[in-house]
Amino acid sequence: MSDLLYLYGLIPANEAKEEPLPSIKGFDGEGELYTIDTGDVTAIVCSIDSETHSEEDLKDKIENDMEWLQEKAFHHHETVLMVSKMYTIVPLKFCTLYKSEDSLKDTVEGNRNKLLNTFSKLKGNEEWNLKIFCNDKELREEVSSSNPAIEEKRKEISELPKGRQFFEKKKIDQLIDQELENEKNRICEEVHEKLKEKAIEGSVKKNWGKDVTGRKENMAWNSVFLIAEDKVDQFTDEVNRYKEQLGKSGWSFEASGPWPPYHFSSFS
Template sequence: MEQLIYLYGFIPGIEAKQNPLSEMKGFDGETSIYTVSAGNMEAVVCALDETEFSEQALQEKTENDIKWLQQKALHHHHTIMNLYKQYTLIPLKFCTIYKSEARLHQTVEPKMKQMETALEQIKGREEWNLKIYCEDAQLKEEISNNSSVVGAKKKEISQLSPGRRFFEMKKIDSLIEEELDKEKNNICEDIHGQMKQYATDATVKMNWSKEMTGRKENMCWNSIYFLEKPHVESFLREMEQKENAFADKGFTLELTGPWPAYHFAGLK
């Protein structure tokens, strides 16, 4: 019975030769991580027992044992980050498993040139994530008091008869909500437009819900930037200025990184 292969990612063969892989425990917590040659690359893998880590066994664990899932997800994350600190890395998603080394090679070989090109493109670059949150009440009050659109509507309503005025005033709250969403999006797009000038590539992701973030504020922006390392310092200075500039409007800019090229390696 062949052992399963857990795949963490790919590194350049020349980097692996110059800097041999340090001792790290694999996904099962017992065996060690090692590399498998794939053209000019090395696949960073560990072996798994097919009985313990079969597709059915993994499905049962992920559905019924949240503690196990958290531990294994942390293991994967820490291993990826350790590899990223040492090598140019194409990171793979959590629980990327092959039935054998032969199946791994069958998958990699048709994509070899594309993967080698991807390693060259991500070398010397870092991925950074910006999440923007907004305390709506603070910005909503500013819009209610200062928005020309809201002001014009209030003036229009003030000239109506008392009966019609009562019903039209109910629409003010909806108008303020609309203007709030527009203002938040305009501010976030402006910040993103200025920050992506420092990046070789950038992308906007879906916002997370409060259940996912665990925060009381709404997330109103979620973007990823791919930066050449010499540009990182200027990017961080600009981000700090933006954070200070919009704090009074109720915005919180949360920047994390550097991360491996999860979004810009160009591979699935």
């Protein structure tokens, strides 16, 4: 049986010629990464033994061997991250495999124009992530004491007969919860739109749960931005301004990057 090709990413051929790929261990920890030239697009790959790493075997490990999965996913991430610091890269997802060099070249050829346009969009730009966390308890207290809608409801209840006040006050908690969510969305959307002014593109992603983040606070917002290299300092300065402005109200902001541009290179 022939080897499988494990594809990490695609880069412009001219960049590959200007800076040769350094020695990097591949997926199996034995062989090394190498390049396949397909004209103006160069593929970064490694070979893996199809007998010991059949598609069925890989699928089984991904589904049932968490230790193996974590090790290999970490290898993929670190390898693509390293390569992204050297070249303009269209990164591929974990375990993207091809049965032959011809099959890989056919795929590249069928997407050549799309790839070249993506290279042009990504060159000189970086992907950055912003995660916003909120201490709901702290913000809830602030909303409870300063929100106009809640103050109006309290005033309305105070003018009711004593018997009705007891039952109506229970609705205050529901209103506070509702206004808390409104306030969180308002602030996050304001921050996102302000940061998009510093970026070429920006999009919102699904929030992570506490089991993933390992934090006590809830994640209130998760977004990614494509930013020109010379605008990154402006972006991070703006994030730091929000940290200072809102940190005492239960908010925290985590900007990280640059990352391989997974969210802005639509090649699969």
